[in-house]
Amino acid sequence: QVQLVESGGGLVQAGGSLRLSCAASGRTLSSYTMGWFRQAPGKEREFVTAIRWSGGRTLYADYADSVKGRFTISRDNAKNTVYLQMNNLKPEDTAVYYCAAVATSGRFYSPGSYDYWGQGTQVTVSS
Numbered sequence: 001q002v003q004l005v006e007s008g009g010g011l012v013q014a015g016g017s018l019r020l021s022c023a024a025s026g027r028t029l030s031s032y033t034m035g036w037f038r039q040a041p042g043k044e045r046e047f048v049t050a051i052r053w054s055g056g057r058t059l060y061a062d063y064a065d066s067v068k069g070r071f072t073i074s075r076d077n078a079k080n081t082v083y084l085q086m087n088n089l090k091p092e093d094t095a096v097y098y099c100a101a102v103a104t105s106g107r108f109y110s111p112g113s114y115d116y117w118g119q120g121t122q123v124t125v126s127s
Contacts, residue, residue, distance in 0.1 A: 005025075006020060032101040036073065037111055038093075
């Protein structure tokens with residue numbers, strides 16, 4: 001079992017940047033497919049990005065079309081932490097961002113596919 005804790009959210013102006021962190025404990029992240037999701041008020045939780053590693057290298061990293069070219073997912077093995085670098089933020093990126101993990105290897109875009117979740121961190125982008 002893995003425990004996930006997100007941090008790094010906040011208030012930023014449109015065009016600005018934030019880096020979210022997802023610190024894991026209990027298991028090494030290399031054993032999991034890791035994802036970031038977000039949920040805006042009144043909306044369903046939606047896929048942002050996911051990544052899977054194999055043999056120390058990235059097997060694949062997928063992004064939602066709405067964030068492609070602006071967001072980047074990465075990890076720090078030593079800190080057992082996954083990051084979400086968000087650049088050129090837009091007001092429509094405003095949401096609570098969640099880190100998620102599933103032990104199965106695969107491309108998973110649905111929240112129901114993930115077994116472990118963090119508590120979420122609020123990102124607010126002002127226009």
